Amino acid sequence: MTQVSTEEMICPHCGESQDNHEPDDMTYYMCQKTCEKCNEMFWYSVTVTREYTTDRGDEA
Numbered sequence: 001m002t003q004v005s006t007e008e009m010i011c012p013h014c015g016e017s018q019d020n021h022e023p024d025d026m027t028y029y030m031c032q033k034t035c036e037k038c039n040e041m042f043w044y045s046v047t048v049t050r051e052y053t054t055d056r057g058d059e060a
């Protein structure tokens with residue numbers, strides 16, 4: 001099994017990036033998608049890293 005992690009979603013069958021996919025603001029463990037280019041099915045997961053910086057805003 002070949003796993004590739006990239007910022008773009010790349011089809012593991014034909015290597016083409018997917019033009020349309022779900023918004024990246026959700027984390028999926030595993031999702032199924034049909035390639036827009038070769039119509040082969042593949043699974044993907046999305047990991048979203050969210051970082052919070054908080055500040056009370058006091059001038060003191």
Ligand SMILES: [Zn+2]
Pocket residue numbers: 011012013014015016035036037038039040
């Ligand atoms: Zn493909």
